[in-house]
Amino acid sequence: MHDIxxxxxxxxxxxxxxxxxxSGIYGHQGPAEGCFVPIEAYPFFSERAQGSYFWDVDGNRFIDYMCAYGPNILGYNDPEVDEAARRQREQGDCITAPSERMIEFAELLVDTVASADWAFFAKNGNDATTGAILCARAHTHRKKIVFFRGYYHGVAPWxxxxxxxGILEEDVANNIYIPWNDVEALHRVFDENKGQIAAVIGQPYMHGNFADNELPAPGFWQTVRRLCTENEAVLIVDDVRAGFRLDLAGSDHYFGFEADLICFCKALANGYNVSALCGKEFLKNAMSSLSYTGSYWLSAVPFAAGIACINKMKRLDLPRLLAEKGERLCAGLIGAAKQYGYDLRVSGAPSLFYLRxxxxxxxxxxxxxxSECVRRGVYFTCHHNHFMNASLSDADLAETVAVAEEAFSVLRKRHG
Amino acid sequence: MTDPRVLSFINLHAILGSIPLLCALDPVSAALVGKHTIDLGIAVKGGPSGCLSFSEGRCSFREDCDDDCDIRLSFSRPERFNGMIDGTVTPIPTKGLHRVLFLTKVFIPLTDRLTAFLRPTKEALADPDFFRISTTLMFHLIVRAVCCIGNEDAIGCASASYITDGAVCLSAGEELAFVICAKDHRLSVSADPQKETITAQMRFADMKTARALFDGEINAVASVGTGDVRIRGMISQVDNINRILDRVALYLA
Structure with missing residues (x-):
């Protein structure tokens, strides 16, 4: 029996x-948006983290499958990344002139990400997606953007x-929404909006909340790519959430197509705050033309951390490693559910599995x-996909399955 | 930012639609209806129509106003009907003019009574019985207004377009519960909550919490953290109903 x-x-x-x-804690980490059901099952504040665990202010330890909602990809406080950051901090971080780490980081991304000819840095995923929209509009001189329903591209008004x-009709007046995986709908909106669509933006697969995650249908992205090219619209992949967990060369590469712009954040620097927008050569001038910057966007420490993180991810062949761990874990969870007569569905990629x-x-x-899993020290959420990280050990996975079994047994006793 | 047509739906379905509950909760209102047996129809061109049926101290409301009603109030446009509700337009019955006394002696005093409960003074709310009736009526009105806005308001319809089919229970403590049903993105208040299969819940700790939220004294998102508001089930349904609730305040301000 695990402690409660x-x-x-x-x-x-x-x-x-x-x-x-x-709200006490606002946004996705708070009890409302974070769907703490019931709130008594969840910790509100952390004290520290290490590897695949975090400890809350009451001293409870959790095996963490949210990974700070994605940034923790190698394990909290990864020694190589932290050492690179420490060395850079000694030299300087936020300085009047940017460090050469910025160039090295951009070079590394261009070498790593298949569709990247350049890289532009900011802080959050939302900065990267907003930069992508600005760039697409600057390049095409068009207004309209096509979204796939169920999307999440940040919190900027658009x-x-x-x-x-707080949102005005004007903020979203140029947004067109179509169902995921619906190429007919995309055909239709291009026909109905000839010469007006600046970009199509999408996550590599549909990882919306409260619903099974949905992979692209065969040929879907290839058709989207073709339609964007034919209609001279920019194809933006929002890889903020899935980036580097599917493919170090980008999730567009994983699904066999090339984005014009691709957005990264979360796993880019193992928790150091940096995001990146990478793009094709033909969009570099448009990106250069933007008035788009921020006080901390060119800070050197996150660049050093990002370089160390990407190099380590390459060395570990991380997507393969995470997929293998994720598959093993999900099989264990499904087995635990079956043992007590429950039907647990797993969807999405194994490294970003969604449970229902x-x-x-x-x-x-x-x-x-x-909630019964969380009370016993396995941090899952009930509404969102989860995140695997490299530091999860076999023992962690085994403990997780044991906790899941116990939680199912509690449900069975309670509900008969 | 608000649409007079949508307001006319709220005024008929949610505000006048609360008179049946008023008569059920408030003995003074029931006594006003007394032995009268009258169907009062209201028809708004380009807007809603409905009928309040009074009988034996009780009242019921149904959508649509048929020709059988005893008194009929017709309005040429939503703004005229909204004017009657805010007291700037005096309606003249297009049918049943000889029953005008019912309007002046029963219907208007009932609406005055309703206003007293829906726009209460602090002093009045200090009385527990008044508080209970006032909060119940306000909760009922808000739930009905959510449906009007989700079905008729352009932005409300956008919220409703994200609500999957199901039944959302909104409750305050053990004593008060209403169920909003969503079907093909159209919203309605369940007439028989016990029969619904509940897919999501938003539960206020008690009537005081509900009142404080309605009055804008506390925030729903912050209250989830304190446990004063509890959500469960298909939370996306609750999320989208909350977005419509934001617009209720705009229309009822």
Missing amino acids: HQYTKSKEAFSRAARVIP TQKIDYP LADDPSLSLHQEWI
């Missing part, structure tokens, strides 16, 4: 936070929906199972 975690200090900290911070607080208990379409049972 208690969260006394987390609760106290949240009360403090709620007094001075909107990425949000018309009914979100199919026994209850309302997801309440799924939320209950996830």
